[in-house]
Amino acid sequence: xxxxxxxxxxxxxxxxxxxxxxxxxxxxxxxxxxxxxxxxxxxxxxxxxxxxxxxxxxxxxxxxxxxxxxxxxxxxxxxxxxxxxxxxxxxxxxxxxxxxxxxxxxxxxxxxxx
Amino acid sequence: xxxxxxxxxxxxxxxxxxxxxxxxxxxxxxxxxxxxxxxxxxxxxxxxxxxxxxxxxxxxxxxxxxxxxxxxxxxxxxxxxxxxxxxxxxxxxxxxxxxxxxxxxxxxxxxxxxxxxxxxxxxxxxxxxxxxxxxxxxxxxxxxxxxxxxxxxxxxxxxxxxxxxxxxxxxxxxxxx
Numbered sequence: 001x002x003x004x005x006x007x008x009x010x011x012x013x014x015x016x017x018x019x020x021x022x023x024x025x026x027x028x029x030x031x032x033x034x035x036x037x038x039x040x041x042x043x044x045x046x047x048x049x050x051x052x053x054x055x056x057x058x059x060x061x062x063x064x065x066x067x068x069x070x071x072x073x074x075x076x077x078x079x080x081x082x083x084x085x086x087x088x089x090x091x092x093x094x095x096x097x098x099x100x101x102x103x104x105x106x107x108x109x110x111x112x113x114x
Numbered sequence: 115x116x117x118x119x120x121x122x123x124x125x126x127x128x129x130x131x132x133x134x135x136x137x138x139x140x141x142x143x144x145x146x147x148x149x150x151x152x153x154x155x156x157x158x159x160x161x162x163x164x165x166x167x168x169x170x171x172x173x174x175x176x177x178x179x180x181x182x183x184x185x186x187x188x189x190x191x192x193x194x195x196x197x198x199x200x201x202x203x204x205x206x207x208x209x210x211x212x213x214x215x216x217x218x219x220x221x222x223x224x225x226x227x228x229x230x231x232x233x234x235x236x237x238x239x240x241x242x243x244x245x246x247x248x249x250x251x252x253x254x255x256x257x258x259x260x261x262x263x264x265x266x267x268x269x270x271x272x273x274x275x276x277x278x279x280x281x282x283x284x285x286x287x288x289x290x291x
Contacts, residue, residue, distance in 0.1 A: 037253060040253070044257040048259040056261060063260070063288055064260065065258065065259075065260045065262075066258060069245060070256075071247070074251075076248040076252050077210065077215065079212075079219045079245070079246045080219060080244065081243070082242060082243040083223035083224050083227040084239075084240065085230075085231060086288075087290075108243065110241050114291055
């Protein structure tokens with residue numbers, strides 16, 4: 001009787017790949033749009049859901065947390081920070097900053113190995 | 115239950131690299147004119163694993179625990195009150211200023227992580243995020259979605275507001291199977 005061996009993540013989280021995926025999603029949803037109070041809810045929801053869907057298609061054994069903040073461009077400041085307690089060999093994170101004429105968008109992806 | 119070799123491997127990795135903190139973001143604002151072409155954000159604080167660890171990046175092989183779920187679930191209510199206390203204590207009397215808030219986001223996220231770790235919930239990984247912004251009529255929407263096992267994983271969140279700033283803190287707790 002063989003004991004089940006968990007497949008080890010030998011390369012850890014691929015941040016490059018995630019970066020590209022997220023950038024494409026944001027470009028697709030927000031590219032060419034101006035800040036609009038009515039649509040903003042829908043936009044954040046679709047950015048996050050599309051990112052998750054693409055990440056899942058990679059087929060890796062990870063749990064994902066995707067956060068998205070969209071701020072109207074104005075004279076006001078905004079700061080964000082995060083702190084993580086996990087296994088640094090297998091888990092990782094990726095952040096994408098995107099902007100256009102009327103708004104800024106920050107998307108964070110955290111991937112945690114199962 | 116972990117074999118001795120595995121335990122050494124994981125703890126060695128954790129001790130050496132510490133925690134990975136993604137860069138904090140800042141969008142500086144000048145008076146009359148500000149750049150629209152390139153991103154003007156700066157990376158001010160990054161703790162990254164050193165390159166030499168690429169060679170030994172094998173995740174530890176662990177023995178089967180035969181455990182189907184967490185023995186002790188994550189106490190969301192306790193963590194909510196931790197978030198409330200920390201944010202109120204640090205930000206109650208503060209006015210928004212770029213320097214202060216840049217430092218504050220990093221400090222607060224570290225403090226929250228330390229306090230939640232003290233609860234000693236076994237087998238849970240933590241992700242703490244903090245957003246601080248100036249509060250004066252502009253619009254902002256922050257959203258998040260997670261792909262996880264809802265029976266064992268959870269999130270805890272708190273928003274603090276005063277006259278000049280707002281702060282949002284989230285703690286995501288992921289069960290390590």
